[in-house]
Amino acid sequence: MFKPNFRYTHTIVRVLAKISAGREVILNSPLIPKWEIALRREAIIHSAHSSTSIEGNRLSLEQVTKLAQGRKITATRKDKQEVLNYLKVLENIAKLIKRSSIHEKDILKMHRMVTKDTLDNPDDCGVFRKRYVVVGNRLTGEIHFRPPRNEKVPGLVRDLVDWINSEEAKELDPVIEAGIVHYEFVRIHPFVDGNGRTARVLAAWILYKRGFDTKQFFCLDDYYDSDRPAYYKTLQSVNQSTVDLTKWLEYFIEGVNVSVAAVKERVIRLSSERLRKAKKGQIALTERQMRIVEFINQNGRITNRDMQKMFKISDEGALKEVKKLVKLGVLKSQGKGRSLHYVLQ
Structure with a gap:
């Protein structure tokens, strides 16, 4: 053997x-x-x-x-x-x-x-x-x-x-x-x-x-x-x-x-503390939304332009992706106009 x-x-x-x-x-x-x-x-x-x-x-x-x-x-x-x-x-x-x-x-x-x-x-x-x-x-x-x-x-x-x-x-x-x-x-x-x-x-x-x-x-x-x-x-x-x-x-x-x-x-x-809100409700985030969260973890923030480049989508499409995350309390917006960006809540 x-x-x-x-x-x-x-x-x-x-x-x-x-x-x-x-x-x-x-x-x-x-x-x-x-x-x-x-x-x-x-x-x-x-x-x-x-x-x-x-x-x-x-x-x-x-x-x-x-x-x-x-x-x-x-x-x-x-x-x-x-x-x-x-x-x-x-x-x-x-x-x-x-x-x-x-x-x-x-x-x-x-x-x-x-x-x-x-x-x-x-x-x-x-x-x-x-x-x-x-x-x-x-x-x-x-x-x-x-x-x-x-x-x-x-x-x-x-x-x-x-x-x-x-x-x-x-x-x-x-x-x-x-x-x-x-x-x-x-x-x-x-x-x-x-x-x-x-x-x-x-x-x-x-x-x-x-x-x-x-x-x-x-x-x-x-x-x-x-x-x-x-x-x-x-x-x-x-x-x-x-x-x-x-x-x-x-x-x-x-x-x-x-x-x-x-x-x-x-x-x-x-699974950081800032994402527990989403987890508690077992919200099924899409793979794109998950990548958005990861991008912010790595870079501190994300803009609509970042999302457009990442996913090859329109400005409207990028806004749609983050709306759910903002509503869940996972993300929050900062700045206005051209300086608008998103960070983790």
């Missing part, structure tokens, strides 16, 4: 404590349902953009957002399909595996969903690779990593799945478990293509299933995409003789910490 090798360093223990504290703040903050939906939606869109971008997808965050909204964009069919696939997987993560345990067929299902209509050979979709592959730079020919031979793949995946279902795995912090599974899946490299995306989906599923990210607020993929060389370098730095995952886990856990800290900061702003 697969048995991970790592040490609990001071860094790992310290960062896990920070993650736990940040997560508690998020879970105990008074957010109205509308804002929770918006935070989840934004995290899914960012994850879809970053996870596909890491592997060469050329769509911008703006284009991914439009796709998520069902709008048309100009891009290659493959780039669009990769993003649509990833969005669908994350949006349905709660339904991916309904059992308490995971099986090899679930891994194949994840890969099939991630790579649908995107592979050069459709027969490779949702099927373990039947040939030897190497991981490297296609342009320079440099080999970064040599995965196990293809005949070993089914057994290695079975060992990993057995470990995920074991009591040993369940006794670990969910973040540690997700980091271990992420690395081991990439090391096995069970598919011809789409291994990284499938590994990241599997890690996200573990965080969801273990109760760490049930609201899907966190986006780890932004951290990897912000410094791709560091992501690949840390993956490749694991000694293949000892497979000591300590340094990789320090990197992975810091990524979770960065994501949790970003969400915590945003949640604190949204």
Whole structure:
């Protein structure tokens, strides 16, 4: 059976404590349902953009957002399909595996969903690779990593799945478990293509299933995409003789910490004392109105012109957006004429 090798360093223990504290703040903050939906939606869109971008997808965050909204964009069919696939997987993560345990067929299902209509050979979709592959730079020919031979793949995946279902795995912090599974899946490299995306989906599923990210607020993929060389370098730095995952886990856990800290900061702003009035009545603010509140939190004030630029709307449209917030007592107006602006109540 697969048995991970790592040490609990001071860094790992310290960062896990920070993650736990940040997560508690998020879970105990008074957010109205509308804002929770918006935070989840934004995290899914960012994850879809970053996870596909890491592997060469050329769509911008703006284009991914439009796709998520069902709008048309100009891009290659493959780039669009990769993003649509990833969005669908994350949006349905709660339904991916309904059992308490995971099986090899679930891994194949994840890969099939991630790579649908995107592979050069459709027969490779949702099927373990039947040939030897190497991981490297296609342009320079440099080999970064040599995965196990293809005949070993089914057994290695079975060992990993057995470990995920074991009591040993369940006794670990969910973040540690997700980091271990992420690395081991990439090391096995069970598919011809789409291994990284499938590994990241599997890690996200573990965080969801273990109760760490049930609201899907966190986006780890932004951290990897912000410094791709560091992501690949840390993956490749694991000694293949000892497979000591300590340094990789320090990197992975810091990524979770960065994501949790970003969400915590945003949640604190949204659920500040000045917004309690709206929360008490469970008023369903629109996503635009939520962005207005966030803009003021960041800049201290907002004008009609700011809103026109932000949403590409008319002066009348901007006024309509803030009227409800003023009526609720969330915002108040200051100044007159050209100096008119809005601040939090």
